[in-house]
Amino acid sequence: MSSTTTAPRSSVPQAFKLRVRRYDPESGQAAYWDEHEIELEGHRSVLEGILQAKNRFDGSIGIRCSCRQAICGSCGVRINGEPALACHTHLDEAIKSAKDGVIEIEPMGNMPVIKDLIVDMDAVHWKKVRRVTPWLIAKQPVPEREYIVDRESMVDVTQTMACIQCGACVSDCLAMEVDPGFIGPAALAKAYRFVGDPRDDARHVRLNDLSQDPQGIYDCTHCFKCVEACPKDVNPMGQIMRLRRIAGSDEQIVDVNNGHRHEEAFTTLIRDYGLLHEAELLPRSYGGDSWFGKFHPAAGKELLSSLPAIVKAVVKGKVSPTKAIFGHKIAKRDLDSVKRIYERVEGKPQRYELNLYIVGEDE
Amino acid sequence: MKVAYWPGCVSRGFTPELHGSMAKVAPLLDIELVELDRGNCCGAGVIAEHNQELADTLNARTFALAQQVEGAELMMNICSTCQGAQTECQERLDANAQYRAHVNETLSSDGLTYEKGLTNKNFLWLLVEEIGLDTLASKVRRPLTNLKVGPFYGCYIVRPRNRLGIDDEHPRDHYMERLIEALGGTVIEYAGMRKCCGFPIITMNKDASLKQAGTHLGDAMDAEADCLVTPCPLCHLNLDLQQPLAAKVVARKLEMPVLHLPQLVGLALGLDPKDLGLSRHVVKPTSVIDWSTSVVASAA
Numbered sequence: 001m002s003s004t005t006t007a008p009r010s011s012v013p014q015a016f017k018l019r020v021r022r023y024d025p026e027s028g029q030a031a032y033w034d035e036h037e038i039e040l041e042g043h044r045s046v047l048e049g050i051l052q053a054k055n056r057f058d059g060s061i062g063i064r065c066s067c068r069q070a071i072c073g074s075c076g077v078r079i080n081g082e083p084a085l086a087c088h089t090h091l092d093e094a095i096k097s098a099k100d101g102v103i104e105i106e107p108m109g110n111m112p113v114i115k116d117l118i119v120d121m122d123a124v125h126w127k128k129v130r131r132v133t134p135w136l137i138a139k140q141p142v143p144e145r146e147y148i149v150d151r152e153s154m155v156d157v158t159q160t161m162a163c164i165q166c167g168a169c170v171s172d173c174l175a176m177e178v179d180p181g182f183i184g185p186a187a188l189a190k191a192y193r194f195v196g197d198p199r200d201d202a203r204h205v206r207l208n209d210l211s212q213d214p215q216g217i218y219d220c221t222h223c224f225k226c227v228e229a230c231p232k233d234v235n236p237m238g239q240i241m242r243l244r245r246i247a248g249s250d251e252q253i254v255d256v257n258n259g260h261r262h263e264e265a266f267t268t269l270i271r272d273y274g275l276l277h278e279a280e281l282l283p284r285s286y287g288g289d290s291w292f293g294k295f296h297p298a299a300g301k302e303l304l305s306s307l308p309a310i311v312k313a314v315v316k317g318k319v320s321p322t323k324a325i326f327g328h329k330i331a332k333r334d335l336d337s338v339k340r341i342y343e344r345v346e347g348k349p350q351r352y353e354l355n356l357y358i359v360g361e362d363e
Numbered sequence: 364m365k366v367a368y369w370p371g372c373v374s375r376g377f378t379p380e381l382h383g384s385m386a387k388v389a390p391l392l393d394i395e396l397v398e399l400d401r402g403n404c405c406g407a408g409v410i411a412e413h414n415q416e417l418a419d420t421l422n423a424r425t426f427a428l429a430q431q432v433e434g435a436e437l438m439m440n441i442c443s444t445c446q447g448a449q450t451e452c453q454e455r456l457d458a459n460a461q462y463r464a465h466v467n468e469t470l471s472s473d474g475l476t477y478e479k480g481l482t483n484k485n486f487l488w489l490l491v492e493e494i495g496l497d498t499l500a501s502k503v504r505r506p507l508t509n510l511k512v513g514p515f516y517g518c519y520i521v522r523p524r525n526r527l528g529i530d531d532e533h534p535r536d537h538y539m540e541r542l543i544e545a546l547g548g549t550v551i552e553y554a555g556m557r558k559c560c561g562f563p564i565i566t567m568n569k570d571a572s573l574k575q576a577g578t579h580l581g582d583a584m585d586a587e588a589d590c591l592v593t594p595c596p597l598c599h600l601n602l603d604l605q606q607p608l609a610a611k612v613v614a615r616k617l618e619m620p621v622l623h624l625p626q627l628v629g630l631a632l633g634l635d636p637k638d639l640g641l642s643r644h645v646v647k648p649t650s651v652i653d654w655s656t657s658v659v660a661s662a663a
């Protein structure tokens with residue numbers, strides 16, 4: 001929109017203070033903060049601010065960028081502690097979340113710093129993306145001309161196609177923070193890109209691989225950080241849940257991490273009780289049908305190591321022994337109504353999934 | 364005010380002191396709790412992982428029951444995970460009339476219908492937005508003077524911001540700090556206050572799970588908190604019940620009492636720590652109890 005038709009939001013350059021995290025691992029010096037005052041209109045981007053500081057005051061500030069319009073994914077940083085694309089964040093927006101009137105810019109997390117705001121995407125992000133075989137394994141025979149697929153089936157993967165590989169989700173992933181080997185949000189969203197593609201021939205192999213890997217789909221701690229971080233609304237966590245759903249329910253993959261068993265156990269417990277029966281969840285997750293049933297021998301040790309927590313809860317009077325063993329239930333007529341819901345929904349020939357990214361809100 | 368009250372499963376299972384303390388605190392705040400004892404588990408995101416429509420329908424059932432409570436202004440929950448899981452389902456139900464009709468069809472044989480637009484607020488949101496912190500402060504009998512409290516929110520109640528209605532006008536991800544101050548306490552900020560407790564992966568990757576809990580507890584200790592407070596009973600399981608194991612995983616001594624939100628409010632409103640179920644925690648809230656005894660002593 002031209003500035004003659006709309007009142008310009010902030011046509012007068014203003015002063016903004018930037019605090020930039022500086023670090024050069026080769027220098028042997030510890031990281032430190034640098035402050036610069038730049039002058040730009042409020043609607044200009046934080047990236048432009050950094051570039052001005054670089055041009056005017058210190059050419060050695062390290063920042064990676066290219067497109068400057070939220071397409072190439074190279075300018076991912078943390079602004080006031082939150083992951084963002086520097087080129088896609090207005091200065092007047094950034095100043096609002098600044099704690100002390102200074103816009104704080106740091107490199108992304110979970111990846112080693114190469115210099116200042118530049119992180120090693122190769123060592124972490126790209127390595128993980130390569131881990132999921134990020135290309136189509138074509139069904140045979142390959143058609144002579146293009147593949148024809150119906151529109152609906154491709155719409156399903158468009159959300160993951162919106163990813164620009166900026167690494168913002170990786171930067172903030174809380175599972176990766178404690179378990180750096182976790183495949184992580186961006187790569188798993190990419191995995192769904194192919195698992196959901198009807199032309200791909202490796203669905204089962206891919207899902208089996210990602211389920212059995214202790215650092216695969218069941219290592220995600222469901223923290224929504226990646227959902228919040230993503231500038232393109234890819235919803236990586238949602239894609240991971242879809243991978244789990246297809247792996248467990250459609251491909252019947254029972255993984256060694258108890259991931260699928262846990263999901264099954266939880267779901268059937270609610271069908272049987274209407275409420276969560278915590279103590280019963282453990283043995284069922286580890287592969288048995290109850291404390292009195294048998295469970296997967298390999299899981300025995302795991303299960304036993306959970307026992308002290310339960311015993312402690314009983315000793316502390318948190319739960320009565322009866323409640324710990326038999327759980328709590330809702331009244332019979334309500335339980336029947338819950339069961340009916342299960343029968344009806346699970347009895348449908350096909351699962352139905354409303355994806356608001358695709359259908360939008362109708363009201 | 365009258366609310367359709369959803370206590371969740373865990374508050375009636377492994378953390379009964381939460382449900383119990385809520386029941387004690389409510390009358391002091393003129394909240395009338397009409398318990399939704401016919402409601403069902405929110406699914407904690409796990410049922411949605413299994414089948415989204417199933418989770419949406421189950422929650423629509425609870426919502427419909429809440430809407431039947433006569434005179435209730437809104438539905439109130441006391442669990443971050445319920446708040447997040449239910450709001451996710453409600454977002455889909457409210458966004459699309461056709462889908463809502465489809466889900467209601469399943470509920471129809473039980474004579475239930477969910478109507479778009481239910482208000483479902485965690486006790487924390489209700490305290491700040493409905494009761495108001497000034498009113499709350501005026502009811503404080505035992506101000507939390509000198510008590511250093513670290514908030515622990517739980518992921519489900521702070522992310523994603525849009526879905527949860529967190530914005531400049533409703534900084535719901537900062538309400539706990541405001542609340543602690545309104546009760547006269549000192550807020551301790553520490554790195555993990557809005558991070559994950561690790562509970563969702565406790566059966567899948569116990570080490571990673573407990574490392575999360577242990578790290579946040581350790582950070583809170585380093586920040587010299589006397590205790591933590593959380594609106595999430597699932598976080599409470601990992602932070603309190605599992606604290607001894609978490610200590611082993613992070614190889615440090617941990618001694619950090621974790622209070623449920625209504626317990627902290629109850630203390631400030633003058634209730635007895637014992638009545639609030641504080642003795643039922645795995646980590647003895649000695650610092651909190653010592654503090655409350657000293658307050659009582661000085662008052663005498």
Ligand code: SF4
Nearest residue numbers: 173175220221223226
């Ligand atoms: S939801 Fe899962 S993948 Fe996303 S940031 Fe959290 S742990 Fe990582």
Ligand code: SF4
Nearest residue numbers: 163164166167169230
């Ligand atoms: S999923 Fe989103 S945040 Fe993650 S790399 Fe892709 S675009 Fe960036």
Ligand code: FES
Nearest residue numbers: 068072073075087
């Ligand atoms: S410079 Fe390309 S996304 Fe920011």
